[in-house]
Amino acid sequence: MLEADYVIIGNSAGGIGAIEAIREIDGKGSVLLISEEPYPAYSRPLISEFLAGERDLDGILYRPRDFYEQHRVQTLFGKSAVQMNAKAKELILDDRQKVAYGKLLLAVGGRPIVPPMEGLEKEGVFTFTKLDDARRIKTYLAQAKKAVVIGGGLIGISVTEALHKLGIEVTIVELMDRILGAVLDETASRMVEEKVRKAGVEIRTGRTVKAIIGKEGVEGRVGGVILDNGERIPCDLVIVAIGVSPRTELLRETSIRVNRGIIVDRHMATNIPDIYACGDVAESYDFINGGDRVVPIWPNAHIGGRIAGYNMAGREIAYPGGTAMNSLKYFGMPIASAGIVNAGKDHETLSRRDDGRYQKLALKDGKITGMVLVGDIAPAGIFFGLMRDHIDVTRFKDSLLSDRFGLISLPENILRKRLELPDLGRLHVFDEPEACTESTSGK
């Protein structure tokens, strides 16, 4: 039987954040990391660059190769936990090994959503959330010219761009009436859509794939799709990129509370003592809607992981909250969005648009609750900070979308306060060793 003071399941943004935080506080406790993927932590958003052949595994690693050694972490790669006994504080792995934990972090992420449709079992149907997905697609491409991507969201557009770079003809099939509908408003969606179309990618909106059909002569392989309106699109592979849902299957026989994702408090603790959760599997505090929800994005997973790590190691730090935020570049067009992107009538909207640039802010009760920036995203950080800290911008809102906007545009009393540095519990790890335990909080 294996045992460790800290057991972390999941080797991505959240798991790594937890390890870094734990080691700031506890240099001695044993840390065991379980990951079903056989790789050191890599940047998941970069699998599209891997697929496009622009980066190899080393080029997408999230931390240096010696990270685990440096942080004295025992790793079990290529193994997954299949059963959990919260009373005995034990896990059972797929190879029947038992693991006893002192504190446990569930940072297992999300699973791609694949809705039922005819023909899913055919060779040439893929999802796109892991490095192995990119590897399998890459191998399959040797015999492919055309692809259909189901889903015009973040994953869909990113895999489309990679395939496009490789000379594959792509058709995106999106259920909503526009692509990136969850992260952009209508104007921004149309701008990206135009860019994507100009690059030669076909887009079908308001449509779903009814069936995946076989290739003539090789029925077991993908030969095309049939849409709900009967349109038939020939293709050699299909990528299902609809989104991810929390991987809560390990919890089925436990009493850990799960809504859509695992329910955690502001310390990232579940309702069961010594079990924590973070990232895409958890429902965490959203500072815009004031409730808990699954926001499957990388920065929130990492910060949530850090907070979990501190609390597991005995330092009580509350998660400040996160909200949907995405900054991306598709087909050369930078976009940044956060919070409420499709604001209703109860919001005031500020916007401006000129060639290739679009900026929109949603305001409620004088506070920024959402933003969409296309083309020029430079002020995104200041906007996002004002939004996160619920700063009333009424007095200077006219300057927000001017070219001259900067921190200096803020009234002095607000500005001075904003220059105070945040505290999320981090210790002065870069001080001399004897100062290591000194905290920076309480200023």
Next chain:
Amino acid sequence: MSFSLGCRHCDEPLCVYSCLTGALYKDAKTGIVAVDTEKCIGCWTCVMACPYGAISPDTARKKASKCDLCFHLEQPACVVNCPNGALVWGETNA
């Protein structure tokens, strides 16, 4: 109008925490927050995460651009080149 507000090399570097690729890091010895330009893909998530607006999107190089206190030099270039010696470089206990 603007005023000089460079990177503050935060104790809580939200840019580092938000970086999708691991390109941004806080040096354990010096506390300096810097960008590994090999790893940076220019997604600008850090630009969005920094509440001080201290990271600029360098659209020509497609890399995040920020003050790293010229850690590879003996002194920051701005200090060395300040004609009136108004910028000074040193440590304080503040």
